[in-house]
Each structure stands twice: as C-alpha cells, then as structure tokens.
Amino acid sequence: MKKFNLEHNFEIKNIYEYYATWIREGKLKVNSDWNKDLKIKFTVQDPCQIVRKSYGDAIAEDLRFVVKSVVGEENFIDMQPNRSNNYCCGGGGGFLQSGFKEDRLEFGRIKDEQIKATGADYCIAGCHNCHAQIHELSEHYGGNYPVVHMWTLICLSLGILGPNEREYLGDDLKEVNVFHPETAM
Amino acid sequence: MADGVVKLGGKKQSIFIDKVKEILPEGGNLNLCLTCGACSSGCPATGLDGMDPRKFLRMAAFGMDEEIKKSDWPWMCTMCQRCVYVCPMKIDIPQLVYNVRALRPREDRPKGILGSCDMALRNESTSAMGASPDDFIFVVGDVLEEYREAQPEFADMQAPIDKEGAEFFLNQNSREPVTEPDEMVPLWKILHLAGVDWTYGSHGWAGENYCMFLSDNEAWEHITRTTVNQANKLGSKIFLNTE
Numbered sequence: 416m417k418k419f420n421l422e423h424n425f426e427i428k429n430i431y432e433y434y435a436t437w438i439r440e441g442k443l444k445v446n447s448d449w450n451k452d453l454k455i456k457f458t459v460q461d462p463c464q465i466v467r468k469s470y471g472d473a474i475a476e477d478l479r480f481v482v483k484s485v486v487g488e489e490n491f492i493d494m495q496p497n498r499s500n501n502y503c504c505g506g507g508g509g510f511l512q513s514g515f516k517e518d519r520l521e522f523g524r525i526k527d528e529q530i531k532a533t534g535a536d537y538c539i540a541g542c543h544n545c546h547a548q549i550h551e552l553s554e555h556y557g558g559n560y561p562v563v564h565m566w567t568l569i570c571l572s573l574g575i576l577g578p579n580e581r582e583y584l585g586d587d588l589k590e591v592n593v594f595h596p597e598t599a600m
Numbered sequence: 601m602a603d604g605v606v607k608l609g610g611k612k613q614s615i616f617i618d619k620v621k622e623i624l625p626e627g628g629n630l631n632l633c634l635t636c637g638a639c640s641s642g643c644p645a646t647g648l649d650g651m652d653p654r655k656f657l658r659m660a661a662f663g664m665d666e667e668i669k670k671s672d673w674p675w676m677c678t679m680c681q682r683c684v685y686v687c688p689m690k691i692d693i694p695q696l697v698y699n700v701r702a703l704r705p706r707e708d709r710p711k712g713i714l715g716s717c718d719m720a721l722r723n724e725s726t727s728a729m730g731a732s733p734d735d736f737i738f739v740v741g742d743v744l745e746e747y748r749e750a751q752p753e754f755a756d757m758q759a760p761i762d763k764e765g766a767e768f769f770l771n772q773n774s775r776e777p778v779t780e781p782d783e784m785v786p787l788w789k790i791l792h793l794a795g796v797d798w799t800y801g802s803h804g805w806a807g808e809n810y811c812m813f814l815s816d817n818e819a820w821e822h823i824t825r826t827t828v829n830q831a832n833k834l835g836s837k838i839f840l841n842t843e
Contacts, residue, residue, distance in 0.1 A: 421821075430841065509814065598751070
C-alpha cells in the first residue's frame, strides 16, 4: 500500500497475534489435555512473509505461545534455525506456480531435512504457500509427516473439530476429540 | 552461464543495476557487497540453475545484463529475504530479483504465475483461481448453513460478507472456497468463540496475489487497490491476514 500510495483507514495485522491475544484473554479456552497421553510431537514453520518480512521475532513468540498452549509445551520441538533466521520452505515468491518443480523440490530439501531432524510427528504450517509446499515435500521425500493449519489444532484442543474438518490430520488424530462424530461424511 | 573468465569491457555503460539502485531507498545498498558469501551459504536457492545470490549480484554489478535476463534463477528465488537478514551490509538482493523478473516481456514470464495473475484480473474477487464474487458468496452461505444445522452449538455462528462497520476485515485464500470448503469452518468457529466482529468482502476477498510475483506493478496495484477499497468502504479498523 505504501508502494502504491493507497490511502487506507485500517491497520494490517496477522491472525497469529490475535490467536495469542484471545487465548491470553481467556476467550479461547484451549488446553493440551488431549495430547497428555498421546504425546504427539509438533514442530512449526515460521513463514518468511509473516515473521522475517513483517512482524519479526515478536510474532514468532506469539506463534509459539499458541502452539504450546494447544499441543503442550513438552510436545513442541523447534526447528533449527528458526524465527527471523528461519529457512524459506520454497513455497513463496510464486515458486509454486512457476513451473520449475524439480528446482522447487530441491530448494525444499533443506526444509524437509530440518523438519525430520526435529523428530516431530507433525509440521504446523500456518501459511498457504508453506502448507502446500511442505505437504508436497513430506510426500516427495518420504517423510510422510502430516502438515496442518493452526486453526485445525486450535479447534481440536477446544473439542469443536468435526469429522469433516480433518483433511490434513494424520490417521492418529482422525478419531481424537471428535465433535459431532455422527455428521461424518 | 558464467563459465570461464569474465572479460569486462572498456567504457562503463549504463547498466541495469544502476536503474534498480535509482528506485530503491539507499540504492538497496547494491554497491556495498563485501563478497563474504553469507547470503549464498544460507540460501536454499544456492546451486539452482548454477546460480547463487552473491554470484547473481556480482553479475549484475559487472553489467552482465543479458545473462541475468536470460537466467531462470530469479523465478527460483522466493525473495524470502534471509540473505538481507544475514548480510552485514543489508544488501537488498530480493529487490534486484524482483526487478529482473520485470525485464522479460510479460508473456514470456512463467505461465503458471501469469495465468494466476490474469485469473485474478478477471473479476472483482481478485482470486487466482477465478472464483467470482457470486461463487464465493454462495459457497460461504451454503457451508455456514450446513454447519449451523449439523452442529447446533454453532447455530448462531456468522460468516458475514460486506458487513459495514465490522472491526476486522478478513481475507481468504481461494483454495478453501474452491476446493475444500469445510476447511473454512475451524477459523469461523474460533472467531465466533472469541466474539469477534468480522467480515469478508465480496470484492477483493482472495488473499493471494500472483500479480506481485509476476512483477507486474500495474496489475499488483489493481489487485491491492480492489482489496483496500473494499476494506475502506466497509470501515474496518483492522485488516487481518489469516493463515
């Protein structure tokens, strides 16, 4: 907007900040009890656009606060390097649509290795480009770790995630804490 | 590409990198490179198409305009800015890449990106998948109704479009309404439980912007303007980018 001198009467924010705020204010009563015995491990991708390029480490902390609140602190494993110093997954800048698929997968090889090095069962990717790319990396390099949106896990932890809202959960979580299981399609 | 010894010509010509310097604040620091290689060592695009960020910058500095114009590497760099983050001189290589993309005639740029941009220009949705405002309104309404019935705890849940004065204006990636509409619901539930006063816009609702990636400034501005106008019109205080 600055680039094009577009007048506007609003601020631009990212939802990570609000997820964290709503949890802190008690509006979203999330907890990680569902994962107390399951002990499923999660890592998270810091989206370049949201963290390094826009809001910096502060929003990366909000993201971690949300993740830990939802999956349990002991079930979160950080990727290295992370936050503003994180590596791009290769889904940004139009790469997903540029036609250079082999190069894109090679670009993402490092990301796949970083994810595997955490030993986590799941990778959280709260960005559509990251989600699409990492999902493909997971299949291409055979890691087969599920790649999930943040909203899915928040609703899972709130006990309000229905059976048809689990597209990206792995088999281990398809049946956990299901809201209105009778509506399964 | 740059195999063998690079021979530099005699007289200095007006080269592309100088034009980029003129449009960037502080010239993007493009002439401050110490050739340390911190950029390249931490760049996932290093090695693709025989290129890396340092080499790309050096080639531009040497005036090898034809070579950088021909290279596909600018389309493999995601402009993630990690090179800028680690650079001791804060050199803006991604901006150089963005401007190199624009050196190619529009129709010669990658078809997928071009197609997604053109799709977004087709109607006021700005959706790279071409969904119209009416399609979007229909899908949102249909899914909302289905979930209000199936999950009575959410009988009062809202998913407003063009609600005037709503505090938050949300965008929505096209993938959900077009291919997996159930995936819109978890976010709506979160907003409902948090008591958020929000709205989508019938115009400019789509979150993606491939015209920006295409390096088509005019189209990028059109897309952004469509979205900004809608949020302004509705009087929202916060434009909320979602996941």
